[in-house]
Amino acid sequence: MSLITVSLLEPVEYEALSYVWGGGEGGASSGPLPISIDGQFLNIRTQNLFNALHSLRRTSSSRLVWADATCINQADWAEKGHQVSIMGEVYQMAQNAVAYLGAPTTKTAEAMEMLGYFTDTHGDDPVARPWEIVPIGKMEDALEDIMRRPWFDRMWTVQ
Numbered sequence: 001m002s003l004i005t006v007s008l009l010e011p012v013e014y015e016a017l018s019y020v021w022g023g024g025e026g027g028a029s030s031g032p033l034p035i036s037i038d039g040q041f042l043n044i045r046t047q048n049l050f051n052a053l054h055s056l057r058r059t060s061s062s063r064l065v066w067a068d069a070t071c072i073n074q075a076d077w078a079e080k081g082h083q084v085s086i087m088g089e090v091y092q093m094a095q096n097a098v099a100y101l102g103a104p105t106t107k108t109a110e111a112m113e114m115l116g117y118f119t120d121t122h123g124d125d126p127v128a129r130p131w132e133i134v135p136i137g138k139m140e141d142a143l144e145d146i147m148r149r150p151w152f153d154r155m156w157t158v159q
Helices: 047-056 077-085 087-093 108-119 136-147
Strands: 015-018 033-037 040-044 096-099
Touching: 015 047, 015 087, 033 047, 040 047, 077 087, 108 136
Parallel strands: 015 096
Antiparallel strands: 033 040
16 A cells, blocks of 8 residues: 545545444444555554455555545644545545445345345346345345444434
8 A cells, every 4th residue: 555645736536435433333443453555554543444445455456545544644633624624525526435334244245236236237138126036024134234334324424
């Protein structure tokens, strides 16, 4: 991984990461979690950000990801205040906004497959509707597993 500085005045293609601060169930991690950036270690303070960065990492290509806890100097209150005030612009100017909902559970793959049905273009191919092959109760459980994640309750998400 590399860390670079860019200006919002000179647009560059990047992805903005949205995630919940804290650990698995919203709590803080048990200690700093090191990631290697340009051969030096940066301590990530939350388990969710650590997991998200590892999930987003590509082995065959690069990607530019903006994450608040790594891109904003957390020790500088003036900078944090300024950066929070332009957070809407940061997300608006991003090529993509990536939402990290948390670590997968046993129901995650099934739920994402069902949700994918609604976003995929099926053309003329007859594709089985999820509710035709999965019992409704099981489908509801899987979708509820996604929709009850803490990310959906955050102030930023609700706004």
